[in-house]
Amino acid sequence: MKTKALLAAGLAAVTLLSLSACGSSGGSASSDTDTGTLAIYAWAGEIPDAVINGFEKETGIKVTVDTFDSNETMISKLAAGNSGYDVVEPSQYAVQLMVQRNLLEKIDHAKLKGFGNLAAKFKNPSFDPGNQYSLPWAWGTTGILYNESCTGAPVTGWSDMWNAKYKGKIYMLDNMLSAYIAGLQVLGLKATTTSKSDIAKATDKMLAQKPLLAGYNSDNYADLVGSGDACIAEAYSGSVSAKAVAANPKVHYVIPSEGGTLWTDSFSIVQGTDNESGAYKWLNYTLRPAVAAELTDDAQLASVNTAAMAKVKDQSLVKNAAIYAPAADLTKSEFIIDPGKAMTYFQDGWTRIRAS
Incomplete structure (x- = not known):
């Protein structure tokens, strides 16, 4: 799939x-x-x-x-x-x-x-x-998959992915624009922004997050959350996340309160x-x-x-x-669209993040 x-x-x-x-x-x-x-x-x-x-x-x-x-x-x-x-x-x-x-x-x-x-x-x-x-x-959506046995409490937003309590057990998607969704929205900025200044602010926020991460992962994050090896992960909706939720009553998928995105x-x-x-x-x-x-x-x-x-x-x-x-959770969700010339700002920031 x-x-x-x-x-x-x-x-x-x-x-x-x-x-x-x-x-x-x-x-x-x-x-x-x-x-x-x-x-x-x-x-x-x-x-x-x-x-x-x-x-x-x-x-x-x-x-x-x-x-x-x-x-x-x-x-x-x-x-x-x-x-x-x-x-x-x-x-x-x-x-x-x-x-x-x-x-x-x-x-x-x-x-x-x-x-x-x-x-x-x-x-x-x-x-x-x-x-x-x-x-x-x-x-589908981009949101958060988490294991409540690990987090000890419900997760509601991107801000939880900057919580030092979960240091070493947080995964971000190994994808530039997917990661920037969280970096932008946690600051109250639009995921569809093409502003150089907005993207720079998100880059700094993601650089501050990096010491807390277990890594960037777009492959087996659902398995890691399901087993408790990870507490929280940025995730895509669909069959992989759905199976993890169905298999473990402590695993939940949520749209972050700051917005999330739609595809x-x-x-x-x-x-x-x-x-x-x-x-x-x-x-x-x-x-x-x-x-x-x-x-x-x-x-x-x-x-x-x-x-x-x-x-x-x-x-x-x-x-x-x-x-x-749930429809009520999608009120602030945005469709990710072609950022045009602003793509270079994302690419420059992502290079800094991955090299840090």
Whole structure:
């Protein structure tokens, strides 16, 4: 299962990326009429087999799915031309970059059925006003995973990750922009800031934190928190954190009181697709509540479809905060978007932090 470590890692590299052709896992795809093949390029693990099988049975359209490991791999493939894909699944900042490169078709909302099923926070998002180029599918958060047996008390915010009481048992994500989310928000600054001054203040705050850390870890932090070898860790929502919460009643996932962040992966139609009709059939199929619920049951990911939550067969997944963070906790959460030229400020600060 992919984590948003990949999303944020790609974001951190975006201004340095030299777009070149990269092969997908299944090679170049092809598509023809809407009664033939629909070629999709997506994150691994985010389109359950049940969704594909149901769509094929209903429409008679054969679906081929190739997977990518980062938004940059996906963008490179499309930018090289003649990718053969009809539908892709970019994360929020990737939608911005792909629109700039004219890689996506504008969505005709008159052809959509079920758009009203989407939660309000995914309609008219900052990265794609009016959902002109993207239709959200999966979402998640960046927050805190902690073991109350170790902390001795509930953890509520990023400030707990600067608490000397937990020295040597704190992990930050091993990812530049993910780490800066905490460094900025703990100071009351926006995670989406592009201010050189704000980023410098966060850098100083993170330098002060470093002696307290056990390390930077984007791999097995959930296992370490679950076992008590770590008290507290910056974490991504999704199946890894959800399993840790389900396995140990003392392990909790929370959105920090200072805000936290949101991510979303969306379906978009590729510019110049040969199967536009099939692409719209796919979009409309995934807007159905029963179909969207399969994302949660089969992939342990949160669906953007509000009506889908009642359709999830295993309702314990809906109640797991590491999958569906409570709406009340998301009021200050922000979508991480492309920081543009400010990326150099983050990179310079991160180099200082890691070298200290």
